[in-house]
Amino acid sequence: MKTVGIDYSLCSPCVAVTHDGVHYEAHYLTDTKKFLGNWKYGNISVTGWQYPEWHTPEQRHHLLSEWSVALCSDAGRVVIEDYAMGAKGRVFHIGENCGLLKWKLWNLKIGFTVVPPTVLKKFATGKGNSDKEMMHEAFVKQLGVDLRNAMTPANTRVGNPVSDIVDSIFLCRYS
Numbered sequence: 001m002k003t004v005g006i007d008y009s010l011c012s013p014c015v016a017v018t019h020d021g022v023h024y025e026a027h028y029l030t031d032t033k034k035f036l037g038n039w040k041y042g043n044i045s046v047t048g049w050q051y052p053e054w055h056t057p058e059q060r061h062h063l064l065s066e067w068s069v070a071l072c073s074d075a076g077r078v079v080i081e082d083y084a085m086g087a088k089g090r091v092f093h094i095g096e097n098c099g100l101l102k103w104k105l106w107n108l109k110i111g112f113t114v115v116p117p118t119v120l121k122k123f124a125t126g127k128g129n130s131d132k133e134m135m136h137e138a139f140v141k142q143l144g145v146d147l148r149n150a151m152t153p154a155n156t157r158v159g160n161p162v163s164d165i166v167d168s169i170f171l172c173r174y175s
Contacts, residue, residue, distance in 0.1 A: 001076035005171025006068060007164045008080060008098050013064055014164035015071040018172045026165040027071055029064070035151070035161055042145040046165065057093065065101040069108065078105065078112040079171040081120060115174055124170045132158040132166075139166045142173075 005016040014028040025045045030036060035048040049067070054060035072078050080102070083094065105112050118128035125138040136158045140146050147162045148155065158166070 002074055003077045003172045004072050004075045004079070005168040005174070006072075006078065006080045006101075007167040007171065008064075008068065008101060009164070010060070010064070010094060010097055012160045012164050013068060014161060014168040015068050016165065016168035016172045017071060017075075018169075021173065024169050024172065026168060028161045028164055029067065030161060039151075041147060041150050042143070044143070044145055044147075044165075044169070046147075046151075048161065057096070061097045061100045064097060065104050068101055069104050069110070072105065072110050075110060078110060079174050080112055080114050081167060081171060082114045082116045084117050115171065120167065120170055120174060123174055132163045135166050135170070136162065139169070143169070 001019070003018050003021070007014045012028060012030060014026060017025045017027070023043045023045075025047070027047045027049060028035075029051045030048050031051045036050060037048055039046045052060075052063040052067070054063055080098070083091075083098070102112065121130040121135065122128040124130070124142075125134050127134065130138075136148055147165055148158050151162055152159065
């Protein structure tokens with residue numbers, strides 16, 4: 001069964017796909033040249049797609065949701081990370097963006113489950129208040145792949161797109 005995990009955002013959405021719960025494809029959008037392309041790290045295939053050019057917020061939301069929905073075709077299960085309750089900044093824009101994605105999935109009769117960030121973190125690490133580093137440590141321990149070192153060896157902290165890939169794959173694994 002095809003399972004999809006979506007770590008959805010305005011700047012760096014990431015969609016992970018698995019058919020067997022062992023091998024994963026992680027797809028993300030980026031404007032950073034060094035993150036464009038295809039790589040394979042153990043049982044994880046990673047694809048960085050060029051972030052689409054947009055002219056209005058509505059067009060941006062449409063393009064991001066179309067890209068994400070296309071990766072959900074034929075999915076038996078779709079899991080989306082819910083909004084962070086303590087989020088600050090452009091929360092209404094984030095809500096509009098994710099709301100359109102959910103509407104498109106609903107309209108196509110693609111069922112989905114929404115998982116709060118704290119629940120996902122507890123599932124992955126045992127602690128609901130885990131930070132990006134703790135999530136990555138759990139990822140390395142469980143999947144045997146050090147994405148931070150492979151993708152961003154000069155960085156000492158976990159950032160995008162690594163944290164997005166980690167979250168989206170844990171969403172695929174969430175049960």
